[in-house]
Amino acid sequence: MNIIEQDNKVPEKSGAEILIDCLVEQGVDTVFGYPGGAVLPIYDALFQQKKIKHVLVRHEAGAAHAAEGYARSTGKPGVVLVTSGPGATNAVTGIADAFLDSIPMIVLTGQVATTLIGTDAFQEADTVGITRHCSKHNYLVKDPADLAATVREAFMIATKGRPGPVVIDIPKNVQVATARTDIKSNVPNRFHAAGEADYVAINKAVDLLANAKAPIFYTGGGIINSGPHASAALRELAELCGAPVTSTLMGLGAYPASGDAWLGMLGMHGTYEANMAMNQCDVMFCLGARFDDRVTGRLDAFSPDSYKIHIDIDRSSINKTIRVDLPIIADVGTAIRQMIDVWKGRKYKPQPLTEWWARIKGWRAVECLNYPASTDEIMPQFAIERLFAATKDKAPIITTEVGQHQMWAAQHFHFDAPNKWLTSGGLGTMGYGLPAAIGAQMGHPDALVIDIAGEASIQMNIQEMGTATQYRLPVKVFILNNEWMGMVRQWQELTYESRYSESYSDSLPDFVALAEAYGWKGIRCEKPEELDAAIAEMLAYDGPVMFDCRVSKKANCFPMIPSGAAHTEMILNSDEVSGTMDDEAKALV
Amino acid sequence: MHIKEELAERHVLTLTVDNEAGTLARIAGMFTSRGYNIDSLTVADISEDHTTSRITIVTKGPPPVIDQIIAQCERLVPVHKVTDLTEAGPHVERELALVKVQGSGDQRVEAMRLADIYRARVIDATVSSFIFEITGGPDKIDTFVTLMREVGLVEVGRTGIVGLMRGSEAS
Numbered sequence: 001m002n003i004i005e006q007d008n009k010v011p012e013k014s015g016a017e018i019l020i021d022c023l024v025e026q027g028v029d030t031v032f033g034y035p036g037g038a039v040l041p042i043y044d045a046l047f048q049q050k051k052i053k054h055v056l057v058r059h060e061a062g063a064a065h066a067a068e069g070y071a072r073s074t075g076k077p078g079v080v081l082v083t084s085g086p087g088a089t090n091a092v093t094g095i096a097d098a099f100l101d102s103i104p105m106i107v108l109t110g111q112v113a114t115t116l117i118g119t120d121a122f123q124e125a126d127t128v129g130i131t132r133h134c135s136k137h138n139y140l141v142k143d144p145a146d147l148a149a150t151v152r153e154a155f156m157i158a159t160k161g162r163p164g165p166v167v168i169d170i171p172k173n174v175q176v177a178t179a180r181t182d183i184k185s186n187v188p189n190r191f192h193a194a195g196e197a198d199y200v201a202i203n204k205a206v207d208l209l210a211n212a213k214a215p216i217f218y219t220g221g222g223i224i225n226s227g228p229h230a231s232a233a234l235r236e237l238a239e240l241c242g243a244p245v246t247s248t249l250m251g252l253g254a255y256p257a258s259g260d261a262w263l264g265m266l267g268m269h270g271t272y273e274a275n276m277a278m279n280q281c282d283v284m285f286c287l288g289a290r291f292d293d294r295v296t297g298r299l300d301a302f303s304p305d306s307y308k309i310h311i312d313i314d315r316s317s318i319n320k321t322i323r324v325d326l327p328i329i330a331d332v333g334t335a336i337r338q339m340i341d342v343w344k345g346r347k348y349k350p351q352p353l354t355e356w357w358a359r360i361k362g363w364r365a366v367e368c369l370n371y372p373a374s375t376d377e378i379m380p381q382f383a384i385e386r387l388f389a390a391t392k393d394k395a396p397i398i399t400t401e402v403g404q405h406q407m408w409a410a411q412h413f414h415f416d417a418p419n420k421w422l423t424s425g426g427l428g429t430m431g432y433g434l435p436a437a438i439g440a441q442m443g444h445p446d447a448l449v450i451d452i453a454g455e456a457s458i459q460m461n462i463q464e465m466g467t468a469t470q471y472r473l474p475v476k477v478f479i480l481n482n483e484w485m486g487m488v489r490q491w492q493e494l495t496y497e498s499r500y501s502e503s504y505s506d507s508l509p510d511f512v513a514l515a516e517a518y519g520w521k522g523i524r525c526e527k528p529e530e531l532d533a534a535i536a537e538m539l540a541y542d543g544p545v546m547f548d549c550r551v552s553k554k555a556n557c558f559p560m561i562p563s564g565a566a567h568t569e570m571i572l573n574s575d576e577v578s579g580t581m582d583d584e585a586k587a588l589v
Numbered sequence: 590m591h592i593k594e595e596l597a598e599r600h601v602l603t604l605t606v607d608n609e610a611g612t613l614a615r616i617a618g619m620f621t622s623r624g625y626n627i628d629s630l631t632v633a634d635i636s637e638d639h640t641t642s643r644i645t646i647v648t649k650g651p652p653p654v655i656d657q658i659i660a661q662c663e664r665l666v667p668v669h670k671v672t673d674l675t676e677a678g679p680h681v682e683r684e685l686a687l688v689k690v691q692g693s694g695d696q697r698v699e700a701m702r703l704a705d706i707y708r709a710r711v712i713d714a715t716v717s718s719f720i721f722e723i724t725g726g727p728d729k730i731d732t733f734v735t736l737m738r739e740v741g742l743v744e745v746g747r748t749g750i751v752g753l754m755r756g757s758e759a760s
Contacts, residue, residue: 132615133622137666140610157666190607191666316660319653583590 012178015144015170016045019108022151024051028079030070030442031055032063036083037123038110041175046081055442055471058463060087062435064094065461068103069439072422073397073447075227077104077158078439084110085123088169089130093429095165096134100426101250102225104163106154107135113173114142127169136164142171145179153191161193162314163225194313197330197338204326205285205309206342212283214356215243218266218295221250221425222288222312222332224418230333231418234287235259237340242350244360246274248289249410250425257414263360264369267295268561269407272368273360275567278303280359286310288332291322292426293588301566311335368559368572369411378528380405380480380551384412384452387478390535396448397422397440401433401457404486404557405479409452411557431460434477438464441473448476448539455481455548456505465518468544476538478547479511482555490556495563495581515546526550563588597649599628600675601682601752602659603760604644607667608634615665616644625650625658629684629749641669645751672760679755685748686730691718692741700740707733718743 013021019042023031032055035043046054057063060082067078078098082091088109098105112121128140137157139150147170154166209215217238223230231254238245238261245255246266255262264271266278275297278284284306289295291310296302299321308324310317311332318327328335371381398413399422400406406423415421422440424432433451441449451458458479468475488503512522521541525534525548538545559570564585606612613632620627628647635643648658655673662671674680688709690700693716700719704711709723723733727750734745754760 128611129614132611133618138611190669314664316657316664318660320657320660323653587590 010180012180014041014045014176014178015141015147016041016175018144018147018179018181019151019170019175020045020049020052022148023079026151026155027076028052031079031081032057032066032070032439033081034060034063034083034087036087036110038084038112038172039081039087039108039175041172042081042108042110042170054081055438055467057435058466059461060090061093061431062438062461062464062467064091064105064107065097065429065432065435066439066442066464066467067105068094068098068101068432069399069422069436070443071098071103071105071439072224072436073419073440074443075419076443077106077155077163080105080107082107082109083123084112084127085125087123088127089125092130092134093427095131095167097424097427097429097432098165099134099136101424102163102221103165104158105165106158107131107165107167109167109169110175111140111169111171114171115173117171127167131167135167138167138169140169140171141174143179144174144177145181147174147179148181156189157191160191162222193331194315194329195331195334197311197328197335199338199342201326201328202335202338202342205328206339206346206348208283208307208309208326209241209243209285209339210343210346210348210351212243213353214280214282215241215285215353216277216281216283217243217245217255217285217287218247218278218289219245219251219254219287220248220289223251223254226288226313226331226333228418230254230288230336233333233336233340237336237343240340240343240348240350242353243285244277244357246270246278248292248295248425249423251289252410252421253415253418256416258416265410267292268297269411269557269559271411272366272559272570272572273363275561275570276363277360279567281306284308286312286324287336288312290317291320293321296322297561297569298564298566301568303567366572368570371555371558374552375528377552378525378531378549380408380482380555381412382528383478383480383531383549383551384408386531387450387452387535388413390532390539391448391450394448395420396450397437397444399423399433399436399440399449399451401451401453401460402428402430403454403457404482404490405452405454405457407487407557408480413452430457434458434461434475435464435467437475437477438467438471438473441468441475442471450476450478453477453479454486455479455483455508455511456485459509462514465515465520465544465546469519472543474541474543476545476547478538479549480551481508481511481548482551482553483508484553487557493556495586497580511546511548520544520546522546522548524548524550595651595654597626597651598655599647599649600655600673601680601750602646602648602662603672603674603752604646604662604668605670606642606644607669608636608640608642609667612642612667613644615667616646616662619661619665620646620648620658623661625654631749631751645749647750672754674752674754674760677754677760680752680760681755682726682750682752683724684727684730684750685722685724686734687712687746688721688723688734688737689718689743689745690721690737690741691743693717696740700737703733703736703740709733
């Protein structure tokens, strides 16, 4: 197709072949995708090679979430391959999800031929336009000669700095056309990420830490993204100074839940001790977190008297919602390591912090995660506790969907290592958990991977059961089935006087029969005394299992900071629920 | 409950960006998607090799929002440099407008006289109309256009603002 004269020194290759070469060069071993008209040349090139394994999903949304699960559990970028038009639009939710949760991802989308762009051609959609503001960057490649440089820059952008999804839209004729390309050629780097922190700021931060009377580490997903060395550094620093540690939903596992300094998760469904400590601390170290509205509660009441230090790799996270006193733009793992070096260099000794820990002990004594026990029905919290007890020695990777089950999992399942907890935090995408589990299992064939799900969420990408069957992935789906969109119902009880508008999960499938239809094992459990045996049966099965755990239909997720409230205004149990809220509170998400 | 408006200040931002497809859409769209205001936006290729463009954006917002706008602009891959001229110190802002007026007799004479005072040039004339070309700060152009309304204004075209720092340094 090319009109350039042959150069015998550099072989000509098609755009599709160049793309595959570049993916191999970037170390890609797995691609999650779904074929279609506008990507057939790439699929043909995939067919003719052996280095990259393709996982055929059942819906493009599943491809994107599977790539997220792969990325979050391995630390490597996830790669998605989908066709133009509906292929790309179906992947958009996963792209937006990866953008909000800072997951490194490369999304390759087919596009109609450059000669057809703009003509409303079959399966044409403006993918670059649609994904422009929910991706870290995107490209439309118009010449195969540009592909290699584009793919290389895309991987750098996706993985460096604050990670995120990058979309490369490749028209069909660009996949077919050939180009003289030496894929080793270098491209100028126009993307720069923060690295080491400024030592003046680090010195000041360490000085504040050494002299604080009530310090706290508020850690987030940035520590996970920074890599295992960042988690290790956090543990070391916490041990050196003796300060308590709390974490956002995205940061669970960075500091071990079994550690002495662990306060539990903070925020809307965080622990009483974590939120009270955040409110009462004198020096706050925000490490790779972003003061999300689910964390801060009412902004003007957020930790009113503390000196706030914020370490983040993304300058736009600084002062976005909460004004901080000492911003440090750096890779959080490197910055924590620098703090350790300064602490040791200056021979600081940990303060006893006796008074601070005594106050924390008082808050812990509230035992905010307690729930009403039951002998005749399975409490959802109890189900998570038993699942944790049965699996904690197997270092499981846990994924979730979105809703009450997700928060119960965050509260009652405990993580001692990073990259073991995969959940949709920022976008809150129902249907994330099953494909994410598939992606995680692809990255860790021997790991125990469990999707803790709700009966409503699981139906949003339930078609991916077929993917697990096809690739013999032994994922376990543990459904806390209460026959309600539980979190919606909980908010309706809190805010709308229990007018249950469309929150009942009617006409549910028989999950056991469904499992069997897909070649999975199905287990149903309705009685607390049978739960341990049923979980053991699930774990013993060498293959995918769908576990329909029938739980108490009425249980709600507490503690909770209602919308528009402060950290000190937590609802600890359902007796305190008022039934309605003013309009200001109703307007908050 | 009613929606509250926040107090906003005007800032002039200049951005040095890669001259490639989609850059303007990326920046303008980011303003829309994050709910920021654009009062005016100008863009033109400024480098010898046509690889770089300069964008001047006039925006409004409370100071923390302006700070966030700058950070969000810097986060975009094709954006290399963002300068807040309003914050950076003394700078000049200029805008060009074309102003068409229509009339006869005294009205036509008065239009011409005002144009002279404002140093607007006539770049097109018929027996019943003029097109004036005027450059200046936005206030001057606003005032001139207001005056022209009294003497037969037909239409106005404005370029939006470009700005540079005063002194010998690049902004």
